[in-house]
Amino acid sequence: MSENNLIVTVAEGKLKGKNYVTYNDKTILSFQGIPYAKPPIGDLRFKAPHPPEKWEGIKDVTTEGAECYSKNYITNILGGSEDCLFLNVYTPKIKGKNEKLPVMFWIHGGGFVRGDGSTELYGPDYIVEKNVVLVTINYRLGVLGFLAISDPSVGVPGNAGLKDIVMALKWVQRNISVFSGDPNNVTIFGESAGGSAVELLILSPMAKGLFHKAINQSGSALNCFTRGKCSSVYDLAKKLGIENNDDTLILSELQKVPVEDLVRNSLKIPDSYLVSILRPFCVVIEPKTKEPGFLTEEPLDIIKSGRFIKVPRIIGYNSLEGIFVHIVMKHKPNLFLSDENLVPHMMNLRIGSDQYKKVALRIREMYKITGKESDKNAADLEKALNIFTHNFFSADICRSARYQLKHNEYPIYFYRFDLDTEINMIKKLAGLDVKGVAHADDLSYFFTNFLTPPPESSSLELKLISKLTKIWTNFAKHGNPTPSIDEEVETIWDPITVDSFNYLSLENDGFKMLRNPDKDYMDFWYDLYEEFQFKLSKL
Template sequence: MDDPVVTVREGKVRGKISTDFDGNHFYSFQGIPYAKPPLGDLRFKAPEPPEKWNGILDATENGNECYAKSNIYTGSEDCLFINVFTKKIQAKFLKPVMFLIHGGGFISGSSHSIMFGPEYLITQDVVLVTFNYRLGVLGFLCLDDSTLGVPGNAGLKDMVMALNWVQYNIKNFSGDPNNVTIFGQSSGGASVHLLMLSPMAKGLFHKAIAQSGCALNVWARGKKHTVHLLADILGIDSTSDKVILEQLQKISVKELYNSSNKLADPFYVGKVRPFGPIVEKKSAKSFLSEEPIDLIKSGRYHKVPLIMGYCSREGIFVYAMCTKGTLLNDETIVPYSVNLRIGSDQYNSTVNSIKKFYFNDRNPLENKDDIYRLYTDNFFLLDMYNSARYLSETGNSPIYFYKFSLDTTLNSMKRFYSVTEPGACHSDELSYLFKNGLTPEDIEPKSPEYVGIKRMIKLWTNFVKYGNPTPNEQNNLLSTSWKPLESSRFNYLDIGEELVMKTDPEKKAMYFWNNLYNETSVAKAKL
């Protein structure tokens, strides 16, 4: 087989031949520009269409990751690249498209194949698209002065630009632009949900999968008024948005991030993060100009079939990564959306109620699973549970909900944190959808790991193809029919070593939290 060459709107690209999980060949195209490099005067602004090139672009390696910091700074500002993986080029029958939005809390992450190897999903005769979008201050700075073109959400607008690129070009990779499923995990899952709410994304996708994240999660929100705090840190002696923007566009990206990170609070539910998705001032170019909850409850969103769900012990990640292995202050317990003044009598009473429910006067450090359950519920599940309910009530498309509890040696995040308690950690399900740097070279056929991979990719790609994850008669791999939410039943699929249909995930906890919100609202109304 010769190296493949495909023509896109901007020019020709040369890919390479790769091998999938089943040992068959597929084509990889990586590092294709889907927007103009957001440099200089374009820093912080909405993306612009890519420029054309002459000759054949080498698309055989990952493009630059977007600038971010984990332990060290990595990546580049010139990072708006897209990747396409396909079995065939210009096939007679077009294939469903899966469009991945990576996670990382809107401050880190990338589409690099070391984390999102296509080898599993590509076996199912789909076209897989991955891409990078701007992160942190570069992707989510906002200014009040609307004439400056920095209203916020540039990173989300990158996603829209990438989806537009798919509409224009994916046919040449045998992808069907009329059958695009957006999917993502964590902040990628929240982004999927935000795209469902954004007028800017109308008609660009047809199904959605939100894994461990939604638009209502309290961590999926940014502050509007951080630019003047950032200017103070950098010593910019002006209150003019125009002057501050000019200075911010001139300084080095490392200095910009060193300064912006001084504003960054820990990953708490009790605080709004400095750089993340916001509600913009209304304009024709707004990604989001109304509160997500208002759009959801009113039914003003893109009604498409949806899979939404969570890992059984998301909170392992919060405890190990964000609180550094200790139960920290009350701001890790009470979400800011409860809207109570920190330190007030009602706030302290709420803290005590939550501790009583989860710990029942026990020392939480003696049974860490209590902590994991708390952080699973208040950081992730509660808002996803309520989102699914609202969407089911106001929409006309099926909502499939899941709880991922499978626990094998592929649960790489749980192993990374050295946790022995049963359950699946935040991000663990990704190891069954994508090959990554921790994946064993040999996965024994019929092992729980092998079956888990085959089952997950079949559920996800069935949904992509048919809008139903279990459309056919039951078989050994898919042993039950996945029922969507019903008006009087919150159905969900427990994805463990077996597939089991259940109702009302964490029923007592969801009742407790929703009742707590209702009680605090009533109490505030009486003040």
């Protein structure tokens, strides 16, 4: 299509997009840097997003908008902008014959402190060629997205970054039909923190009616890395020299601080990523007020009670997620296998208490760990990688799926990702010669990115990419990832049931239906939580 004709009209005004040439020289249509909310600056810093303003004339959306202010993945340098609430739309066509295409809405990972929705990491090529519309977004991160103040009258209850995602989903409902997308067939999907965000959206009344299917990859609302605390605002105020205990005054002063000083000082507050410790600026439980909240109850309570949004699901994890934790913990060797990195805070046991020590000992016995060292030999390293795979990621992912199954009338499809090829870059970066797939190593099978150039046409990697994206987009189209078998998709994917925890094992030599992923370990963690976890909402 001529770029002169790539002008569409959304509710806020006219947009001019461009042609995007994919890895295999096909052309799709690209609209990048579309504002989905009012810039969250000045008095709107830390606040819930406001709807976008309308504009006159034609807005050029042929380049990506600024990333949200944070440390860049690649350079590790602080940068970006507070004016960052942009989304990107990639579509096979516009102005077609009334055909409405499924919409896949991607939420990036990065621990809620880094990342963006740019093509540098999330190129649309593989997904959009399967005849769906892809939306990628930015949302506020770190202190800007997750600062919380307990006093509800101040209007900063937390979770602004998650509310950004809700605002972007509302934009999709208003406007996606212009891009040949179907607002009544939206699949949210994400990885790591993005996967956790997907599940948090399912738990939030604020998101009701905004999506119809969901995929969370390597992330759950129950994962230890999702949770933050409200008291960090006072630590930040102290570091910035704000000597006052009045919440309203503290907010006013924090809204005046230059963004670089604000974020740089927020990073001085320890964010250990230890499983026992709440993070300084992350997801919190908001106080219940007359104003709508994103999350006002413990995720576990919502899941166990069945008061969540029921939709078809795909849930899963990578076989050795803990490689990523190993990379992080290399800089903290004395904490690698400390008790604080064994016992998740979701058990709500006081660090150092008798019960805490008892649980830590049970974990050490299960994994046959005797000390705190990580790299003495290959056997110790393998044990550590397994622990971190399970207590940071997969145990909570499996546990959440089990609990939700009791209440969700729609199918839940579970998988374990074990594809290990030349495009698994995280394990290479870790420099480890171990069997298993690292956290985030699934991304190169769904998106083009700067780390992994598109594979050769006859390669195993491209065949696996095509198979995976077909299954994922089948789910977006039909609510069933394998509605039929063909030369490419050779296995019917059965959902989990009350009697059988089925899962699709994604392996190089084929996709296979199995039961009970990592059964002994998952049963161990499930039983441990059932024995020791107190009901959090009563504390």
